[in-house]
Amino acid sequence: MSNSEDALPLYGKGQKQQQENHDRMEKRRQEEEQLKERMAQINHKILVLSGKGGVGKSTIAVNIAVGLGMEGKKVGLLDVDFHGPSIPTLLRLGNQTLRTDGKNAFPLDYVYGIKVVSLGLLLPDQDAAVIWRGPLKMGVIRQFLADIQWGELDYLIIDFPPGTGDEPLSVAQMLPESDGAVIVTTPQEMSLADVRKSISFCRQVKVPVLGVVENMSGLNCPHCGKLIELFKTGGGEAMANKLKVPFLGRIPLEPAVVEASDSGRPFIYHCNQTAAAQAFRDGVIKILLALDDR
Ligand SMILES: Nc1ncnc2c1ncn2[C@@H]1O[C@H](COP(=O)(O)OP(=O)(O)OP(=O)(O)O)[C@@H](O)[C@H]1O
Ligand SMILES: [Mg+2]
Numbered sequence: 322m323s324n325s326e327d328a329l330p331l332y333g334k335g336q337k338q339q340q341e342n343h344d345r346m347e348k349r350r351q352e353e354e355q356l357k358e359r360m361a362q363i364n365h366k367i368l369v370l371s372g373k374g375g376v377g378k379s380t381i382a383v384n385i386a387v388g389l390g391m392e393g394k395k396v397g398l399l400d401v402d403f404h405g406p407s408i409p410t411l412l413r414l415g416n417q418t419l420r421t422d423g424k425n426a427f428p429l430d431y432v433y434g435i436k437v438v439s440l441g442l443l444l445p446d447q448d449a450a451v452i453w454r455g456p457l458k459m460g461v462i463r464q465f466l467a468d469i470q471w472g473e474l475d476y477l478i479i480d481f482p483p484g485t486g487d488e489p490l491s492v493a494q495m496l497p498e499s500d501g502a503v504i505v506t507t508p509q510e511m512s513l514a515d516v517r518k519s520i521s522f523c524r525q526v527k528v529p530v531l532g533v534v535e536n537m538s539g540l541n542c543p544h545c546g547k548l549i550e551l552f553k554t555g556g557g558e559a560m561a562n563k564l565k566v567p568f569l570g571r572i573p574l575e576p577a578v579v580e581a582s583d584s585g586r587p588f589i590y591h592c593n594q595t596a597a598a599q600a601f602r603d604g605v606i607k608i609l610l611a612l613d614d615r
Contacts, residue, residue: 356467356495363397363474365612366499368492368528371506372515374483377536377572378505379407380582381605382480385503387587388606390433394475394613397428397436401462401492402482403451406441413585418442419469427470436474438465455487462491475613483515485522493526500612501529503569503605507537508556516557520564531612532567533557534605540574541596570604572597 360366369382379402386398400408408414412431419442420427428436440451440461453461471477481488492499502523506516516533523530535557540549548554551574561568575597581588589598589606 365476368502372519383411384589388589397477399479400439406439408439409441459491501531506557508553530566532569533561535571537574538571
């Protein structure tokens with residue numbers, strides 16, 4: 322007699338299905354437990370979001386991580402921008418990869434003990450294109466959070482791709498206890514319109530808004546020192562006031578920031594005398610440090 326699935330009597334098929342469902346639910350329960358255990362070791366989780374591309378999210382995420390590290394905090398930096406992971410470039414991580422011991426995967430250690438995880442550290446080459454749909458991304462995000470040995474951290478900073486897609490939605494669901502989102506914008510209306518969507522997204526998925534950073538806010542002319550309002554200034558602050566969310570500060574446009582980012586040197590450390598670094602320390606970093614004193 323054949324022992325193929327088709328040969329099973331009907332009640333047998335039902336039992337097999339039941340067992341499979343049970344196993345699946347059990348596996349899911351274990352995964353949930355591991356996620357909770359791992360994340361319970363991290364005091365603060367901060368999402369860096371924006372509705373718009375190219376406004377400086379990754380630059381800001383990197384400099385938050387380094388700024389907090391410089392203050393003696395234990396920091397993790399997670400890059401979930403699978404299609405354009407820029408953290409390895411911004412930190413000049415070259416072709417280093419995540420370490421594994423056969424069973425566990427470990428983040429890459431950066432200066433100040435900052436622990437870094439990015440898909441960019443797992444790709445065969447930096448120019449490889451990642452073509453993934455939502456469920457696959459969600460599975461990898463879960464692995465990044467639950468399976469990586471982050472250890473004890475004061476802060477985990479998470480950098481996202483632009484918009485309100487699968488990545489921030491997955492993290493919002495997996496980390497309901499997150500402290501909230503830092504929303505990055507530039508001052509002009511084109512950017513503000515998208516950022517309003519980010520704030521509305523946060524409200525819908527119940528992620529608190531820690532505040533808005535207005536990046537690329539004016540440029541001090543290197544010749545005469547006069548302020549040039551290239552993308553205008555003040556729009557981010559006005560929007561934050563209108564939508565009743567905190568304002569974390571203005572970071573001016575600074576040629577040194579571009580130079581520093583391109584060469585993989587966080588500006589908060591390498592250009593610490595610039596107006597951008599000062600504004601960053603006095604605004605964003607100060608406010609995020611206060612989370613740890615609560
Ligand atoms: N304050 C600033 N002054 C000058 N250049 C800046 C500033 N902030 C960011 N940049 C530059 O703007 C460019 C885009 O920054 P970044 O990659 O951080 O943006 P992003 O929002 O993460 O982009 P994406 O949406 O593609 O992920 C980079 O070249 C970066 O160096
Ligand atoms: Mg980015």
